Amino acid sequence: MAKKKKKTTKTPRKKISFKLSKQQKIILGSFLFLLGVALLISFTSYFFTWKIDQSEIGIFNERELQTENLLNKFGANIAHFFIYDGFGIAAYFLAILIGLTGIYYFFDFAKKQLLRFWFWGLLLMLWFSVFFGFFNEKTTLFSGIIGFEANDYLQDYLGLIGTILVMTFIAIIYLVVRLKLTPEKVIGAIKKSKNEVISEFKSTETTPKAKISEEGKNTNTSNTEEVSEPTEEETFEVVEKPTPTPPSPSKEKLILKSETEGDVEMEVEQAAEEEEVDTLSEKLVKDYGEFDPRLELSKYRFPTLELLRDHTIGGAITIDQEELEENKNRIVETLNNYKIGIANIKATVGPTVTLYEIVPDAGVRISKIKNLEDDIALSLSALGIRIIAPIPGRGTIGIEVPNKNPKIVSMRSVIGSAKFQNAEMELPIAFGKTISNETFVVDLAKMPHLLMAGATGQGKSVGLNAILTSLLYKKHPAEVKFVLVDPKKVELTLFNKIERHFLAKLPDSEDAIITDTTKVINTLNSLCIEMDARYDLLKDAMVRNIKEYNTKFKNRKLNPNDGHRFLPYIVLVIDEFADLIMTAGKEVETPIARLAQLARAVGIHLIVATQRPSVNVITGIIKANFPARIAFRVTSKIDSRTILDNSGADQLIGRGDMLYTQGNELTRLQCAFVDTPEVDDITDFIGSQKAFPDAHLLPEYVGEEGGTTLDNDIKDRDKLFREAAEVLVIAQQGSASLLQRKLKLGYNRAGRIIDQLEAAGIVGPFEGSKARSVLVPTIDALNQLLENETKNI
Numbered sequence: 149m150a151k152k153k154k155k156t157t158k159t160p161r162k163k164i165s166f167k168l169s170k171q172q173k174i175i176l177g178s179f180l181f182l183l184g185v186a187l188l189i190s191f192t193s194y195f196f197t198w199k200i201d202q203s204e205i206g207i208f209n210e211r212e213l214q215t216e217n218l219l220n221k222f223g224a225n226i227a228h229f230f231i232y233d234g235f236g237i238a239a240y241f242l243a244i245l246i247g248l249t250g251i252y253y254f255f256d257f258a259k260k261q262l263l264r265f266w267f268w269g270l271l272l273m274l275w276f277s278v279f280f281g282f283f284n285e286k287t288t289l290f291s292g293i294i295g296f297e298a299n300d301y302l303q304d305y306l307g308l309i310g311t312i313l314v315m316t317f318i319a320i321i322y323l324v325v326r327l328k329l330t331p332e333k334v335i336g337a338i339k340k341s342k343n344e345v346i347s348e349f350k351s352t353e354t355t356p357k358a359k360i361s362e363e364g365k366n367t368n369t370s371n372t373e374e375v376s377e378p379t380e381e382e383t384f385e386v387v388e389k390p391t392p393t394p395p396s397p398s399k400e401k402l403i404l405k406s407e408t409e410g411d412v413e414m415e416v417e418q419a420a421e422e423e424e425v426d427t428l429s430e431k432l433v434k435d436y437g438e439f440d441p442r443l444e445l446s447k448y449r450f451p452t453l454e455l456l457r458d459h460t461i462g463g464a465i466t467i468d469q470e471e472l473e474e475n476k477n478r479i480v481e482t483l484n485n486y487k488i489g490i491a492n493i494k495a496t497v498g499p500t501v502t503l504y505e506i507v508p509d510a511g512v513r514i515s516k517i518k519n520l521e522d523d524i525a526l527s528l529s530a531l532g533i534r535i536i537a538p539i540p541g542r543g544t545i546g547i548e549v550p551n552k553n554p555k556i557v558s559m560r561s562v563i564g565s566a567k568f569q570n571a572e573m574e575l576p577i578a579f580g581k582t583i584s585n586e587t588f589v590v591d592l593a594k595m596p597h598l599l600m601a602g603a604t605g606q607g608k609s610v611g612l613n614a615i616l617t618s619l620l621y622k623k624h625p626a627e628v629k630f631v632l633v634d635p636k637k638v639e640l641t642l643f644n645k646i647e648r649h650f651l652a653k654l655p656d657s658e659d660a661i662i663t664d665t666t667k668v669i670n671t672l673n674s675l676c677i678e679m680d681a682r683y684d685l686l687k688d689a690m691v692r693n694i695k696e697y698n699t700k701f702k703n704r705k706l707n708p709n710d711g712h713r714f715l716p717y718i719v720l721v722i723d724e725f726a727d728l729i730m731t732a733g734k735e736v737e738t739p740i741a742r743l744a745q746l747a748r749a750v751g752i753h754l755i756v757a758t759q760r761p762s763v764n765v766i767t768g769i770i771k772a773n774f775p776a777r778i779a780f781r782v783t784s785k786i787d788s789r790t791i792l793d794n795s796g797a798d799q800l801i802g803r804g805d806m807l808y809t810q811g812n813e814l815t816r817l818q819c820a821f822v823d824t825p826e827v828d829d830i831t832d833f834i835g836s837q838k839a840f841p842d843a844h845l846l847p848e849y850v851g852e853e854g855g856t857t858l859d860n861d862i863k864d865r866d867k868l869f870r871e872a873a874e875v876l877v878i879a880q881q882g883s884a885s886l887l888q889r890k891l892k893l894g895y896n897r898a899g900r901i902i903d904q905l906e907a908a909g910i911v912g913p914f915e916g917s918k919a920r921s922v923l924v925p926t927i928d929a930l931n932q933l934l935e936n937e938t939k940n941i
């Protein structure tokens with residue numbers, strides 16, 4: 149018990165605080181300021197009296213003893229201590245710093261700047277003290293003992309030249325860091341002063357002339373007031389308008405006198421340029437730096453190259469001379485059989501095919517060679533021959549012949565290539581290698597949507613994995629989000645591991661990867677809502693595309709309180725589009741077409757793959773909005789035409805051999821190969837790192853049949869119900885995103901309020917991705933409606 153009592157009687161320890169009250173600051177400030185002044189006086193006086201006072205230094209107890217220093221014994225001793233025993237003339241810095249500190253405390257200015265003054269001031273004091281050490285070998289008055297000894301010490305170790313060099317270096321540091329001096333500024337200042345001298349010289353020269361002309365005018369019959377009564381002493385003022393160069397920080401007056409005595413004097417006044425003031429956004433950027441979308445996952449590590457394997461077991465591409473010669477002879481022979489002479493032939497060996505470029509003899513018709521495609525293929529007895537007549541931009545005819553030993557192009561080699569690593573693109577994709585063995589990198593953001601077709605087993609899934617891998621190697625989780633649709637349920641499951649890093653999903657769904665058709669419809673419509681919301685944001689920010697928007701947001705020119713946010717790119721990947729169209733038809737096609745038409749500017753990009761590129765799957769409207777297309781091997785010429793608007797895809801050899809077009813010419817590529825275990829490793833690597841709390845949530849979309857039951861219970865209404873109703877009635881637009889912005893609500897709450905408004909008959913039913921109609925025309929009508937409601941209860 150006694151112990152307990154002891155404990156309770158213990159008084160809590162007082163915290164020691166160094167915070168000064170306002171009065172204390174004023175007292176301390178004035179003390180320091182006056183001390184600084186006292187030091188300045190005693191130092192100055194010391195230089196005149198030190199010889200006389202020399203013998204009295206150190207004697208305090210003899211009251212009658214007087215010294216010559218203006219501050220008597222105190223002044224003589226303190227000055228002796230700081231100047232003679234200390235830093236010489238440089239001790240003035242100390243006096244100034246103490247005085248300055250006094251001013252800072254007196255006016256209670258921020259102390260950060262003061263610290264800087266002390267740091268640089270002390271450095272300067274030491275520097276000058278050592279510097280004067282060079283000059284006064286006999287008396288240490290200029291440098292003080294510290295400066296003299298320090299100089300001596302440096303010279304003992306570095307010699308005179310070494311010491312000068314060290315001192316120069318410190319001086320440069322001061323000039324560059326503290327005074328922000330650069331060679332350009334120095335040159336500019338020299339030029340400026342040179343110009344000033346010249347102009348001064350010129351104006352002094354011209355003044356008498358001006359006077360003469362003035363006098364000349366006077367003799368004329370002009371009667372203006374200024375010239376009618378010229379007197380010898382008269383001065384006149386010419387006010388010069390501000391000239392753009394050179395800017396001067398303050399108003400300056402320049403009096404120009406002519407050489408002749410008692411002559412007209414001219415005063416030139418140059419107005420100072422107005423200072424530019426930082427805008428709010430510039431100030432925010434200065435204070436907090438640019439907005440960094442990566443900050444939340446700032447420790448995120450990008451996947452390493454070691455996670456990818458090298459599949460080129462056979463080593464790099466080898467040129468089989470025999471095979472080349474054989475093919476060349478056969479081509480020449482076949483063409484000769486049809487009386488087509490060849491002037492020149494050149495071969496480029498790629499990973500899977502070799503391109504033979506032919507320059508036919510003059511007068512040979514190109515269509516003739518094109519028609520012989522099948523005959524040449526027959527005589528070369530090889531699958532996958534493609535004839536390009538002519539090769540655009542080269543003036544030759546190309547014959548692509550598959551190699552006997554095709555080489556796999558590893559994802560590792562394309563990801564590790566300089567072309568991909570140095571690519572300055574928004575969404576870089578390394579597809580593989582071209583026929584001339586160059587890494588082929590394109591920007592998905594520029595495509596802007598990609599259609600991919602190929603018969604089963606020809607490399608579509610590998611191609612999709614290559615695209616996703618490319619983006620994972622280049623983009624931070626905050627910058628891009630994937631919406632993955634995988635009706636086959638097996639192809640993209642590995643990406644589940646990176647759900648909270650890179651995937652986007654509907655708020656109520658468990659899995660981010662969408663496998664069932666109704667969910668696909670909801671997701672597509674949700675993306676349409678997101679697209680519309682993004683367009684609203686872009687409009688509000690007065691920018692044309694997501695890149696400009698994000699730049700503006702990073703520069704803190706857009707206020708997050710107005711609903712603005714950093715917009716990540718969204719890449720929608722659909723692996724088996726035919727399946728979706730078969731089961732959902734128009735319901736899928738409409739939002740896809742809408743997205744394809746409009747979403748490019750807001751950073752939503754589509755990648756759609758299909759096994760069956762038939763016209764009822766890839767309809768005209770979809771095709772028109774997917775300018776970038778990839779074809780793996782397809783089974784018929786018709787399919788090739790559907791996907792590429794050209795034949796050729798039926799002639800490919802499979803296993804990643806593909807044709808790529810972005811609206812104009814076809815490029816034959818060997819798709820990079822990335823195996824499932826590699827994707828597994830990459831997603832493991834990313835998945836094991838710190839993630840966002842949840843997958844990126846897309847806006848909620850309530851399908852027609854899955855709509856929530858409309859409950860018109862007044863008690864259950866949201867607190868902001870009335871305010872929300874007013875906002876929508878005034879805007880005559882029933883959109884949840886408008887509520888989000890105006891009332892600063894989350895999406896879910898805004899959605900709930902919209903449902904309640906619908907139940908109350910204020911807004912109309914859901915109309916796809918369009919905003920709902922508002923059924924109440926004015927605020928008065930709204931008040932009436934709500935009043936009637938309460939009466940009826």
Ligand SMILES: Nc1ncnc2c1ncn2[C@@H]1O[C@H](COP(=O)(O)OP(=O)(O)OP(=O)(O)O)[C@@H](O)[C@H]1O
Binds near residue numbers: 608805821822
């Ligand atoms: N770029 C490539 N390089 C080498 N081999 C490849 C390449 N792409 C695909 N292959 C080979 O082809 C096989 C089938 O590829 P993939 O699974 O991508 O075909 P798919 O078109 O997606 O077929 P499906 O439509 O039936 O899913 C792979 O297992 C692989 O052996």
